Amino acid sequence: MDLTHAAADQEFRHEVRTWLEENLSGEFAALKGLGGSGRDDEAHDERLAWNRHLAKHGWTCLGWPREYGGRGLSLYQQVIFHEEYARANAPTRVNHLGEELLGPTLIAFGTEEQKQRFLPGIAAVEELWCQGYSEPGAGSDLANVATKARLEGDEWVIDGQKVWTSLAQFAQWIFVVARTEVGSTRHNGLSFLLVPLDQPGVEVRPIVQNTGGAEFNEVYFTGARTKADMIVGEPGKGWGVAMGLLGFERGVSTIGQQVGFERELESVVALARENGSIEDPVIRDRLAKARADLEVMRQNALRGLADLEGGSDSAAGGGAGSIAKLVWSNWHRRLGEIAMEVAGAASLTASAAPYELDEFQSLFLFSRADTIYGGSDEVQRNILAERVLGLPREPKGAGK
Template identity: 65%
Template sequence: MTTINLADRAVDLGEWAATTPDAANLFAQAVREWLADNLAGDFASLRGRGGPGSEHEFFAQRLEWDRHLAASGWTCLGWPVEHGGRGATIEQRIIFHQEYARANAPARVNHLGEELLGPTLIEYGTPEQQERFLPHIVNVTELWAQGYSEPGAGSDLAAVATTAALDGDRWTINGQKIWTSLAHLSQWCFVIARTEKGSSRHKGLSFLLVPLDQPGVTVRPIQQITGTSEFNEVFFDDAVTDASLIVGEPGDGWKVAMGLLQFERGVSTLGQQVGFARELDQVIELARANGSIDDPEIASRLRRAKVGLAVMDANARRTLAGDIVSATGAASVTKLLWANWHRDLGELAVAVAGAPSLIAPSATTEGRPNDISDPEHVELGEWQRLLLFTRADTIYGGSNEVQRNIIAERVLGLPREARP
């Protein structure tokens, strides 16, 4: 085993890998051993908790876990060392995400900061912005929400109507964002706003960093069909942020926003697929236990799911290896693959479970029995939640229709879709 502690933030992981024989296996072993040693005691109960559709589960405890990861050197692995990261290689980042998923470790609460905003500030931010925000992302003391979608601009980001006007030393912001993940638990939001009067589409947009704890901001959780509320409406009524908290120049918002979206579908997708594989294995186990695997249709759907998972893995690996010509097209293909596969898995899971999947479990919520007439006090079963929440997979992060348009127009060169 390596003679140094790879969880020590003083260790540059990239430099270590370049000078260490069998570095990949040693790194994987170090991650496995650390997770085995630390997902214990009070943290043991967090295994498998959280994630899309279940973000309400043990949030405070998962935040504590994320801060424990930070203190132990396991956050922001891919960031440059000079910005508080670990300088990890792509291979090391893949290994970490896969080992994390295999350990059934809890869903992280800092994804938007660590995987999206942080790399964006490193690429486009000023030294002052980097100094102000990056350390708080690394140590998980400030959480971020994404202010992109609006009621009239869901996946069509260029239709943003929220405005921001520069007034002396601050921006004044007015408008509404929707489907804002975890805004009710975040301290900051990165917001795309229209800063040039009379502008349209992708022109005249700017990328602003806005504090959420202020009188001009109202966050209203949206109750979903799962009974949970991880998405929100966010209203800006003369909300303000400092003039210096614009990333890039005024009018550069489209470029910065598109740069951020390229970071969104990175190495973490391979870790995500480990979680998908675990879900599929559980569905197969259930099919064997209740005999539904003997149904030719069910057996065929299970085989197709296995093949689909292998296709996702191959696509992710060739994308990360740079084997795909269009980065934009690659991101859209990746999103279409996993979103549709996961939605189909939710449908397959309840088909395997059969009639019992129609009944709420007998477990209680907050000491009260499940009661479908009182959505705030219904605890869904695992497969029920998977079925219901994966309806959103094909919508958030860019709907299926938008992803197909991107591939058609920007990769295949087909005519643009007619706009009203």
């Protein structure tokens, strides 16, 4: 990736910054800072309107090819957009799963008919998607998927349960990893299906978190149906498609995520100055280390993206993706712990009855899950050990 700040890139950054300044006003001004981890269900309808406003003005699907409704921008220009978007404190977009995950997956693995059917609706933010991966017995270890699908005539019939399904209560479609070959185990016999949620065989139950939000859900399939051609890739070969999608999940949007982390760190530093805890040499040292680590994280993320663009790393969640997940999740978790130390005794009580949390308490509670969701630390380390370093596989039952 070329980071020399060419004149065209500087002009693009100015264009993005100016547009956001002019448009995050009026009816959209109150949306600044809304959404995000632990609060992704708040002001959903208002943020949906904002996301459609972005689409109307060409600010969605920036890296997609032009023939599929994107702008075909360079990787660095996509990074610029996500940086400026985060710095403007713009609301979290509601279309991440469609735009950043499923869309690129369909472009890479889908049929032309699937691309023509779904990509326009994603680009225009007219159809929202959620992700049907995790199950009660298959979280970070996705190969343990037990949800089943069988082909009956011209339809797949699906039975099973998914959990921790982000924003399923707002979505119209879900992409589901299901076991379609009887007797298959682990990575074999899985298929990647596109399933409509508005049907009698689907039940969505919100999960209320300890932060008070309910962005996650359980999704139950009882004889749910989708057409036979709503499969991405070949039957029984869905593992490769699912891993390809995870590679897209750790793409350019992570740079914007880190700008958000920077804003959170600044808030913690401001609190430390306000209550005097900045004078504690241990706290001051931890805050300084957090800032240095954040800059290292950014440089590592840019290097990883450059490797992906150059084809020297696996797009299916290889070394760069696993390293990035380990780094940012543990950094963010530590920041939540530092926030509680800075807040001191005040961190132990709710800011208002019956259970209203401040930004630092929400940061602490939600960041406890960072090292679990999206692939736990243990799974990421196994990926690096086995697939990158070539070490022997972990014995079954190890650690039990």
